[in-house]
Amino acid sequence: MIDWSTLRDAYGPAHAIPGLLDRARDHDEEAIDGLWGRLCHQGTINPASIAALPRLADIARTEDAGDWALDLAGAIAAGLLQSHGADEEVARCAVTLAELRATAAARLRSGLGEELYLRRLRAVLAFEGRPLWCETLDDFTDFFLTVACPHCDAPVVIAVGDHGCYSSIRDWNLGDVHQIPLRPAAPHALTGTGRVLHERAVRDGQQRLAWGLTHLFGRAECTGCGSVFGIAGEYAATDAPAPFGETARSHPS
Known part of the structure; x- marks a missing residue:
């Protein structure tokens, strides 16, 4: 039994959380908003957030693909590598996170709209302990x-979208200058995370996402020194936090 009065949420002692969870289970929108504000305030989590994961997992199992509890649990999981002062509680949540991952993966299927599909895929990655890709995935x-750039250390802007797919130097007055087309990866050449994500997107008919992933996991030319490098590898080497309970690696993929 959790003593919620000993835990803290975003606003102080977490004694209100059990009541909010009870009300939110019945789709009380005010209670759901209250839980988001207290357990994942502007993306920041706290000990009460982690303590709430088993209850959220239980609620998520009973709801449909629009399940608010799964979305909130995914947002909490995406923040588990923050400094939250509850590392032991995270370790005890391993089974719960696996259950949440299975629930999210089961709802990741063809026929979903792009926005909902992306939310579900981000949740799966969060529950797998891969917050870098959870946060990076985009439409x-x-x-x-x-x-x-791994060779000259220059900051290289990577663009993927309706306005072009290129590497460039960003000038805050002139915009993206000296644009060089990206070199997307051939689908059969993708490996690791890139391959898994691309295969999921293709399987579920998410063609725009699959197209973008070949660019994100493709190669770019440095606009400064002209060297060519893997985009995802350099991004991960710089920005990736360590997976749950592990130390950071140079090129997680």
């Missing part, structure tokens, strides 16, 4: 990220 209509 690829207007996607940008910045990576450091």
